[in-house]
Amino acid sequence: MSDLLRLATAGSVDDGKSTLVGRLLYDTKSVLADTLDAVHRASADRGLATPDLSLLVDGLRSEREQGITIDVAYRYFATPKRSFVLADTPGHVQYTRNTVTGASTAQLAVLLVDARKGVIEQTRRHAAVLALLGVPRLVLAVNKIDLVDYDEVTFSRIAKEFTAHATALGYTEDAVVEIPVSALAGDNVVEKSANTPWYSGPTLLEHLETVPVEPDPHDAPFRFPVQYVIRPRTAEHLDYRGYAGLVAAGTVKPGDEIVVLPSGRRSTVTKIDTADGELAEAAAGQSVTLLLADDIDISRGDLISVAGNEPKVTDELDATLCWLAEKPLRAGARVLVKHGTRTVQAMVTELRDRFDEQRLSSVDSPATLELNEIGRVALRLAEEVPLDDYSFSRRTGSFLVIDASDGSTLAAGLVGAPLPLLENGVESCTEGGENAAPDTHALVSPGP
Amino acid sequence: MTTATLDTLGRLESEAIHIFREVAGEFDRPVILFSGGKDSTLLLHLAIKAFYPAPVPFPLLHVDTGHNFDEVIEFRDRVVAQHGLRLEVAKVQDWIDDGRLQERPDGTRNPLQTVPLLDTITAHKFDAVFGGGRRDEERARAKERIFSLRTAFGQWDPKRQRPELWNLYNGRHRPGEHVRVFPLSNWTELDVWNYIEREGVELPDIYYAHEREVFLRDGMWLAEGPWGTAREGETLVRKTVRYRTVGDGSCTGAVESDAADIHAVIAEVAASRLTERGATRADDRLSEAAMEDRKREGYF
Secondary structure (H helix, E strand, O other): OOOEEEEEEEEOOOOOHHHHHHHHHHHOOOOOHHHHHHHHHHHHHOOOOOOOHHHHOOOOHHHHHHOOOOOOEEEEEEOOOOEEEEEEOOOOHHHHHHHHHHHHOOOEEEEEEEOOOOOOHHHHHHHHHHHHOOOOEEEEEEEOHHHHOOOHHHHHHHHHHHHHHHHHOOOOHHHEEEEEOEOOOOEOOOEOOOOOOOOOOOOHHHHHHHOOOOOOOOOOOOEEEOOEEEOOOOOOOOOOOEEEEEOOEOEEOOOOEEEEEOOOEEEEEEEEEOOOOOEOOEEOOOEEEEEEOOOOOOOOOOEEEEOOOOOEEEEEEEEEEEEOOOOOEOOOOEEEEEEOOEEEEEEEEEEEEEEEOOOOEEEEOOOOEOOOOEEEEEEEEEEEEEEOOOOOOOOOOEEEEEOOOOOOEEEEEEEOOOOHHHHHOOOOEOOOOOOOOOOOHHHOOOOO | OOOOOOOHHHHHHHHHHHHHHHHHHHOOOEEEEOOOOHHHHHHHHHHHHHHOOOOOOOOEEEEEOOOOOHHHHHHHHHHHHHOOOOEEEEEHHHHHHOOOOOOOOOOOOHHHHHHHHHHHHHHHOOOEEEOOOOOOOOOOHHHOOOEEEEOOOOOOOHHHOOOOEOOEOOOOOOOOOEEEEOOOOOOOHHHHHHHHHHHOOOOOHHHOOEEEEEEEEOOEEEEOEOOEOOOOOOOOEEEEEEOOOOOOOOOEOEEEOOOOOHHHHHHHHHHOOOOHHHHHEHHHHOOOOHHHHHHHHOOO
16 A cells, blocks of 8 residues: 555635644644743733644745645644645635635645535536546545534435536546545544544545545556756767656556657667666656657657557647636737647647536637636647547646746646536536526536 | 655655755855755765766755864865865854854854855855755745745845756845745655665764764753853853754753764664754754744845
8 A cells, every 4th residue: 555645635625624624633742842932922922722733834924924825735633544745735726726725736635624614616616626646536525523512414415416517527426435524623634533433444644544536547658758968978978978857657667669749750769778777668657767769859848658569659639728817818828838848839729618517618719718617618829749638547647737927837737628518528518508407417428 | 567666765765865966956156055065965975976977067056154163174175075075164253254244142153154145146156056955844834835035135035936846946036136946845855864874974073973062052062162152150061962053152051961872872862852943953942933033134
């Protein structure tokens, strides 16, 4: 079993997310005495009777003043079973971009709802974003269960509604778990609660410790974006020419036939080098240096792929964008696309549709894509680029859209239409149309 | 088919190497901040591995407060010579001597590092500056990006930071701006020590238990040095101590410890009930938001 789990949290403002994360850190004894002292002091200064655990994680002065979380924060905790890297993402509507950030590398996401409010707009939006970004597993933490008197019926209703929504987004039932918790009181976070005798499932921490982590598939075709060419030009390594990078997908061995894209030149891997010596094989996630049999022209931005199972090389791209900038996207926009280690000029030629995460449907030909909106676009690239679908690989199917003038990141880009809903264009309605059926679950194809 | 799966340390190492190579591929004038402390020594170790068998394609920069531990400066110079590296030193004393900075009443020079750092970045047109910061150190750092954009004034605006998606880093910046890069972002203090053990990384001796004359101030054991000695009411005593962090001598405290080797240090860190900075850094104790304020000003 993997010894590391990357997870993200998501939820609306006031759902108690910081308190839940604080509770996880506190109850796993990941909080050290001096930090705890500071929280006790600060809580007392605010006139609170019990320590406010959200103070453990709300780091910036501006958010402590406003009592909200405004940016992704990373937390590290460990139990004897696993180490955890937790991306704590804020729930403010205008900060949904942070959910995208946290979710892009997460293997599991914990979504919070307030038991008194149930599944709300933000919950549906967040779940859609998590599904789109390919987060393999979800946990719904039904928080503040103490405030509904630990009522089983309330919990079951929320769990059922969420399962239906997650299934519509393509999740299988065993990929989604609902847990009744009180972050404030500690029920079912780390310790099993006596207040929910009707709940027989795991506590949140038990689930995080034992949930299977999908490994990088070893049978995927090999992909290797070249980061840097290593040429020592020293007496000892006069003719050394190595291609440095991180294996994005699949595995590679000396003797493997490869093709360099976009040039299409072929060669054979002669050696996999590292500072610790040669490797017999390298797999996804490993930083290595490849040496090839032929002296061909390869530089940063090229992709080395297994020969015979290559990505398509194209200058036209259908993609899904999560728009993260204040200024809206319009057709005709000139941008930069950073894919792998290559950055190319691009133009957005068409806005095809916008995803309506409330109705789980799409709106055709929108005039703009605004902050936090998700939609399908067509892009024309200034040069040909090797592209995999996002559903094949989160590493080689993803890209950034960058503002060429000020360098800011405008959008998270996913090659293709990773969300089955978007792909199938279920229940399309025109811009501003209000009459689409709210329940389109039955129209959705199985998961990614 | 079976392949070796990476453990936690292997994943952290691979991520750091990937970050070094991205910067080498996309920036014109990167520099590694190197003080001889454990995090910067680890940073250099990873940089050497990232470009093996070629030399590290960056120079090193040390912002020298003048309040150093001799062992650390000796170690710094030995490492630089051993790997044939280029070291730039920005001495806070030079800035004080020509009036650009003034000594603080409390004698602490840690906050004085910011101006020499920014001046040196500007003078050398450094566009990427590697630091050893980790997100587990402190709450304001928990929100730091791996690529952290700084204005021409070196300032950090938490609301202007870019979303960091997948492992695609956006290092674009305007002329005069630079990017601070933190390859150790996802490491914890224990990861650092476990990796130092696994790789056999050499550190200055002061990280291991030794005898030293120290005095107690604000709950911390401080050593005497060019920054001063015990004041009235404080007494020098000889104790067996070690350092968990190494910074300006005037505000870096030692901890009482018998951990004389790496195994003992790991056992001690794993059992510690105090954070690294809380235990040993007076400058972080100033206020709830001390680190946030210094980061905004351009400190690391």
